[in-house]
Amino acid sequence: VPGKQTAALKPNPNLGTPDVVWSSTKVKANGYATPLYYRDRIYTLNGPILICADATNGKQLWDLRLKGPIDASPIAADGRIFIVNEKGLTQVIQPGEQPKIITENNLADDILATPAIANGAIFLRSDKMLYCIGKK
Secondary structure (H helix, E strand, O other), X not given: OOOOOEEEEEOOOOOOOOEEEEEEOOOOOOOOOOOEEEOOEEEXXXXXXXXXXXXXXXXXXXXXXOXXXXXXXXXXXXXXXXXXXXXXXXXEEEOOOOOEEEEEEEOOOOOOOOOEEEOOEEEEEOOOOEEEEEOO
């Protein structure tokens, strides 16, 4: 749950108020991007900084500076994280102990929407176009 801090909640089996498992002001997301849960990690964007935390306890593991500004939420597939900035630059990150940007793809178009993944392809929507990258 993003906000002034990021929190992990455990649903109450009786449909009551959920329990807070952990919360952190260091692993917070700002802007419009939604945090990503992928392979037991939480990924948040704080401006152009990608922050990775352990999903079980909220401990920050690393951060990585990206090229921003970024409004779209991060997505993940095939062991990689994909983040597109407002100018249409998709940055592909290899997560792990030492994360790194492994490639970039520049569409040079204004993109604010979160990409979608389906049938082995990534779909990116600008205000004028719908791009499909991958299987045809």
